[in-house]
Amino acid sequence: MDLSLSDEQSSFREIAREFLDKEAVPHRVEWDRREAVDLAIVPKMAELGFFGLTIPEEYGGVGGDYVTYAIGMEELGRADSALRGIVSVSSGLVGKSILSFGTEEQKQELLPRLARAEILGCFGLTEPDIGSDAGNLTSKARRHGDDWVISGQKLFITNGTWADVALVFARTGGEGPRGISAFLVPTDSEGFEAREIKGKLGLRGQATAELFLTDVRVPASAMLGEEGQGFKIAMSSLDKGRIAVAAGCVGIVQGCLETAVDYARTRTQFGRPIGSFQLVQDMIADISLDADAARLLVWRAADLCDRGEKFGVAASKAKLYASEAAVRAANHAIQVYGGSGYIDEYPAAKYLRDARVMTLYEGTSQIQKLLIGRAETGISAFV
Secondary structure, three states, X not given: OOOOXXXXXXXXXXXXXXXXXXXXXXXXXXXXHHOOOOOOHHHHHHHHOHHHEOOOHHHOOOEOOHHHHHHHHHHHHHHOHHHHHHHHHHHHHHHXXXXXXXXXXXXXXXXXXXXXXXXXXXXXXXXXXXXXXXHHOOOEEEEEOOEEEEEEEEEEEEOOXXXXXXXXXXXXXXXXXXXXXXXXXXXXXXXXXXXXXXXXXXXXXXXXXXXXXXXXXXXXXXXEOOOOOHXXXXXXXXXXXXXXXXXXXXXXXXXXXXXXXXXXXXXXXXXXXXXXXXXXXXHXXXXXXXXXXXXXXXXXXXXXXXXXXXXXXXXXXXXXHHHHHHHHHXXXXXXXXXXXXXXXXXXXXXXXXXXXHHHOOXXXXXXXXXXXXXXXXXXXXXX
């Protein structure tokens, strides 16, 4: 692949960074402390095109390719990963699922509103007892006349209390993945309740919720894709979602590099900048290397997606490497800062707290290794 960016991609990166440095970075500590970003930034992000990336113009988006999308997610991750999550779940996991599997009516009704962030979406897959083993989820949907009636519980749902529409996965048939279907559920439906989860280690500005669905009734037209296709929709969405998560992790690594370098140049000990010490440079070199390696893995996966080629394994490699690199980079940045890195006056501590969950959601690091191992050996380690 050509590793140089086009003029349009470079311009978008510069505009995105300038916007986020002004509108997000000065407020991220406040948002983190109060456990809520200011949602007034959402329409501003939409105006810049964040929510419309890769959504065709005919459906209200701004088009663009997945490399550009990855650039946007990287800049959001560098500024505040809570913002990255809002975008990549609403227009990514939900919007791109509708784009790939929705009826024309569903696309026309929902995609323009998601692209303009007039509404937000959430992705209802994980359950209290079902995380990595998504094929055995227990939420159920039963047919009642022309409607479906959904009951179940979902956990750790990003945008859960902010969303206007929830993409909910529920069992409509027998056991296992083939018995799962997907539904587009308005969150103001009777029987739908979202309770926000507080006290998170990281991503504190992002609304994370537990969803309760008690006999929520939706019309047959609310089903996304065909009956029994839900697991396929979820896995396809997560393949693309892993590109977004990985790109956000690259942003964390890049942010750690920039803040560590700035601090090393200005902080003096023993009469000289700490950046002149060999072991400080060793840590900065490690962060720089991880930034480049993770970014290239992300761009490769995004490029394969743009070309219409298989990209799932590449996305797993990017997500695995970038998420683990983000934790390493944040640890190094805190070490460069010393004691100052342990307080939220500086960004290193927040980067570490935000990075830690990246190794867990949208497929843990261990799940990514099993996916990569299966691709290499042709043998599945999944039961």
